[in-house]
Amino acid sequence: TQLSQKLHPYQRKRTDAVPSTGSQRTLKVAVVGAAGGIGQPLSLLLKHHPHIETLVLHDQENVKGIAADLSHIDTSAVVQHFQGPKKLALALKGSDIVVVPAGKPRKPGMTRADLLDANASIAVAVANAVSTACPGALLAFITNPINTIVPIVAEILKSKAVYDPRRLFGVTTLDVVRSKTFLGESIGVEPEEVTIPVIGGHAGLTILPVLSQCDPPFDGDEAERLSLFHRIQEAGTEVVIAKAGRGSATLSMAYSGARFVDSLIRGIKMEGGDEGVVECTFCESDVSEAKFFASPVILGPQGVKEHLEIPCLDDLEKAALKCLIPILKKNIEAGIKYGQSAV
Numbered sequence: 001t002q003l004s005q006k007l008h009p010y011q012r013k014r015t016d017a018v019p020s021t022g023s024q025r026t027l028k029v030a031v032v033g034a035a036g037g038i039g040q041p042l043s044l045l046l047k048h049h050p051h052i053e054t055l056v057l058h059d060q061e062n063v064k065g066i067a068a069d070l071s072h073i074d075t076s077a078v079v080q081h082f083q084g085p086k087k088l089a090l091a092l093k094g095s096d097i098v099v100v101p102a103g104k105p106r107k108p109g110m111t112r113a114d115l116l117d118a119n120a121s122i123a124v125a126v127a128n129a130v131s132t133a134c135p136g137a138l139l140a141f142i143t144n145p146i147n148t149i150v151p152i153v154a155e156i157l158k159s160k161a162v163y164d165p166r167r168l169f170g171v172t173t174l175d176v177v178r179s180k181t182f183l184g185e186s187i188g189v190e191p192e193e194v195t196i197p198v199i200g201g202h203a204g205l206t207i208l209p210v211l212s213q214c215d216p217p218f219d220g221d222e223a224e225r226l227s228l229f230h231r232i233q234e235a236g237t238e239v240v241i242a243k244a245g246r247g248s249a250t251l252s253m254a255y256s257g258a259r260f261v262d263s264l265i266r267g268i269k270m271e272g273g274d275e276g277v278v279e280c281t282f283c284e285s286d287v288s289e290a291k292f293f294a295s296p297v298i299l300g301p302q303g304v305k306e307h308l309e310i311p312c313l314d315d316l317e318k319a320a321l322k323c324l325i326p327i328l329k330k331n332i333e334a335g336i337k338y339g340q341s342a343v
């Protein structure tokens with residue numbers, strides 16, 4: 001659908017959640033990998049969500065203690081916990097949203113793609129469990145490499161005849177969060193005031209922050225623009241290097257995951273008003289030449305309500321898009337191949 005490019009829907013400011021009428025707490029949200037570096041702070045943030053009635057924690061170990069700890073927090077979401085692969089389907093039963101931060105993080109020198117062997121089996125296990133336990137749930141994957149993990153999940157769900165492209169997401173919110181932070185610093189405004197779409201994928205050159213559509217406008221010269229562009233693309237690696245072998249972003253990723261889950265919930269609850277809730281996320285679409293692509297979507301009760309067009313791009317961004325498409329297609333092909341061999 002052609003939407004006015006004057007004020008891209010992406011540029012609308014987020015407002016606080018509007019309380020719904022009646023009981024607010026109706027949703028069951030499951031976190032797979034809840035005892036991990038991202039899972040713990042993500043679960044903490046979700047324990048505060050006004051619409052979550054049941055917060056389910058699943059992990060391979062230590063989940064009982066995390067659940068006991070969280071359950072003492074004086075918010076009404078009820079915490080349940082399940083441990084081990086045999087309990088995964090039981091954990092997910094009846095969930096409205098499943099968010100998956102499970103998986104191994106990078107070490108310095110590794111790319112996200114290097115995590116495929118370690119993390120692909122998680123995608124397969126979760127997709128299999130979802131297909132029986134909660135086929136209608138909205139599924140948000142944080143597990144890397146996102147560009148490949150999401151297509152794997154799609155293949156598994158397809159093989160079980162429960163795939164709905166509107167309901168499967170790769171979380172790329174951290175790319176937006178980082179862009180807002182760095183641009184806020186650079187422009188000299190509060191990061192919350194900045195809106196910017198980030199499109200493509202979630203790894204290196206596939207991350208395309210659309211600086212030309214930033215609001216307020218970023219009017220740095222070419223060198224500043226390139227340096228900011230590069231910093232956003234390599235921000236994950238900046239954290240990996242700073243953590244020096246002790247993993248990758250956990251806190252900022254948990255914040256971003258919680259923000260994305262909140263957007264899914266606002267979509268379910270129709271809190272975006274007539275215009276809907278807009279987020280950039282990696283999902284199946286035909287907005288680009290790649291089968292899966294991160295771009296702004298309008299979220300509604302069934303997940304993606306509408307794919308917005310790729311925002312207007314300047315010459316630098318057009319060149320970046322041209323360069324990322326073959327890389328992204330390769331990442332996606334690897335996922336489709338893996339997924340098909342795993343069914």
Ligand code: LMR
Pocket residue numbers: 105106112144174202235236237239240248249253
């Ligand atoms: C990030 O962007 O921080 C995550 O994808 C983790 C990583 O490996 O960079």
